[in-house]
Amino acid sequence: MQPNRRLSDFLPLKFANGQEIKQFSKPCVSCGTMLHAKDMNGVARLxxxxxxxxxxxxxxxxxxxxxxACVINSQKQVKRVVLPRLLFNWYLRSLPLQERETAPQAMVRNLPLPEERDAREDAAELARMTPPASSMQPREIIRATETLGRFQEKPIPAWLILDGTRFEFDRIAPDARTQEGEYLLDGCLIYRAS
Ligand SMILES: [Zn+2]
Incomplete structure (x- = not known):
C-alpha cells in the first residue's frame, strides 16, 4: 500500500486526452482561505x-x-465521491500501480440539486484555466434571489431568467466549459434551460 503524501507530490497528473491537472485548490470549509495541494495530505491517482x-x-x-474526496474527469469536472473519505483513501492507496480495470466511476454520482448546497465543498479550483467565451449573450439576466449556497464567496442563484427563458442551476465547472444550451454565470456556474 502506498503511504499518504503531500498531494502536490502527485502533481501534475495527465489524462489520456492530454489534459493535465497541475494544481488542485479548495477553499477552507471554515474560513474560506484558499488551500492548495501542498496543504493536503493523502493520495491522488489516475x-x-x-x-x-x-x-x-x-x-x-x-x-x-x-x-x-473527489474525482475529476478528463473534462476537468469535479464530482463528489460517495464512499467515506477514509475508505476511498484506503482503496486508492491499495490499487496496484498499473491498475486499469477498476474504475472509481461506480462510486461516483452526479449530485442531485439539493446537494449542490455543498457545492463549495465539492469544487476544486483548477489552475491555469482560460474560460472560453460563452456563446450565449442574453440581453436581460434575472437572477433568482433564492440561492443554493456559495462558491468562492459568491452566491449561487437557484435559477436565472435569460431573455425570458428559465435556466436551472446545473453544476459548478471550474474550467468554465459549457455545452450546447448551457449558460455560464460568473465564470464557473453552469445553468441549463429548463
Ligand atoms: Zn481556515
Whole structure:
C-alpha cells in the first residue's frame, strides 16, 4: 500500500486526452482561505480516465482540518465521491500501480440539486484555466434571489431568467466549459434551460 503524501507530490497528473491537472485548490470549509495541494495530505491517482483524490486538508490560516474526496474527469469536472473519505483513501492507496480495470466511476454520482448546497465543498479550483467565451449573450439576466449556497464567496442563484427563458442551476465547472444550451454565470456556474 502506498503511504499518504503531500498531494502536490502527485502533481501534475495527465489524462489520456492530454489534459493535465497541475494544481488542485479548495477553499477552507471554515474560513474560506484558499488551500492548495501542498496543504493536503493523502493520495491522488489516475484511474482510467479519472483523477481520484482522497486527502485531508489542513488550513494554515485557522487550523481547521477537513476531508477532501473527489474525482475529476478528463473534462476537468469535479464530482463528489460517495464512499467515506477514509475508505476511498484506503482503496486508492491499495490499487496496484498499473491498475486499469477498476474504475472509481461506480462510486461516483452526479449530485442531485439539493446537494449542490455543498457545492463549495465539492469544487476544486483548477489552475491555469482560460474560460472560453460563452456563446450565449442574453440581453436581460434575472437572477433568482433564492440561492443554493456559495462558491468562492459568491452566491449561487437557484435559477436565472435569460431573455425570458428559465435556466436551472446545473453544476459548478471550474474550467468554465459549457455545452450546447448551457449558460455560464460568473465564470464557473453552469445553468441549463429548463
Ligand atoms: Zn481556515
Amino acid at each position: 484511474v482510467e480516465d479519472h483523477i481520484a483524490i482522497a486527502a485531508k486538508a489542513h488550513c494554515h490560516s485557522c487550523g481547521a482540518d477537513f476531508g477532501v
